[in-house]
Amino acid sequence: MxxxxxxxxxxxxxxxxxxxxxxxxxxxxxxxxxxxxxxxxxxxxxxxxxxxxxxxxxxxxxxxxxxxxxxxxxxxxxxxxxxxxxxxxxxxxxxxxxQQVTLFDDVLPVLSELKTRYTLVALTNGNAHISKTGLSDIFDFQISAADVQAAKPDPAMFYHAMEKAGVNQTQTLHVGDHPLHDIQGARNAGIDAVWIKRFDQIWDIDEPEVDRQFVNLHQLNDWLSASS
CATH class of the missing domain: 1.20.120.1600 (Four Helix Bundle (Hemerythrin (Met), subunit A))
Known part of the structure; x- marks a missing residue:
């Protein structure tokens, strides 16, 4: 899907x-x-x-x-x-x-596998860049808040990513850690979202909690593989 x-x-x-x-x-x-x-x-x-x-x-x-x-x-x-x-x-x-980041252990193995099956795009409200963090070979492109002059949960980044990738909302999934910026932002754009709870963070917004919640990217990959 x-x-x-x-x-x-x-x-x-x-x-x-x-x-x-x-x-x-x-x-x-x-x-x-x-x-x-x-x-x-x-x-x-x-x-x-x-x-x-x-x-x-x-x-x-x-x-x-x-x-x-x-x-x-x-x-x-x-x-x-x-x-x-x-x-x-x-x-x-x-x-x-x-830009001197320390990737979580699951990032490179999971994203390297996902790259063979999906278009991967980085979306960020911050100013880290995939070209500086060793991920430019993993992602197809990146969009930041500065690029669209709007930060998540505004849907602008999501819309721009879909337009650039040539896909629609039903063909798009967003993965992130922040209930408001990532999950509600994806909802604002009409796309599905997965909540990554590495730190056992709480759901702190007045919106229904998302169904798909994983503690790492291996679980995400398992779910995607089972769903395909």
Whole structure:
């Protein structure tokens, strides 16, 4: 029945928080060396809170997290009376570290098998990229929130993936960890969804809980094989 399977990235294919913490610490270390006035004024936690406040004040930045981090760094440059010539270098320090992910053990064996039977597409609200994380040979393409200027659960990414793959809703399945962004997002686009519960997360939205729930991708593969 399915021809296209869309996969979320963070917390579906690798743990998100350790990756982000490593990237932010790498950037903070760079700032300590090259822009010590910023580190003198803010702890790493204060910088994180300051960036979150920025996206609350400018919610359009939520759809492009790379742009949000650049704006944040430019604000810090202005606060310290500095030019922003260093911002792109600093962002790249963060961005390259952000791509250093540790895949869950089931990712490569399962996706390598699924690739022989389905079109695989990565959908993400974040700024990880398959070309940087060692998955470009697995996925046919990637779509991010920045590409469509809309983050899940908005259906725009799903619609764009189906259009690009040349399939319809009944031929599409989405796999992700987040009840709102992934499961409700897929529902908003009229497609089936599988909830990956690696962390025994709770269903925290006021919508009916999804029927298909697995703790790893091996279970997903078994279900797909039995259903085909």
């Amino acid at each position: 399915y021809k296209l399977i869309c996969f979320d990235l963070d917390d579906t294919l690798w743990p998100c928080m350790p990756t982000i913490q490593f990237a932010e610490q790498t950037l903070y270390n760079w700032l300590a060396e090259f822009k010590p006035e910023i580190v003198s004024a803010y702890s790493i936690d204060q910088l994180r809170d300051k960036r979150k406040q920025l996206t609350r004040l400018q919610p359009e930045l939520i759809h492009d997290l790379s742009a949000a981090r650049r704006v944040h760094l430019k604000q810090l440059a202005t606060e310290t009376g500095d030019t922003d010539e260093w911002v792109e270098t600093a962002f790249d320090v963060f961005y390259q570290a952000r």
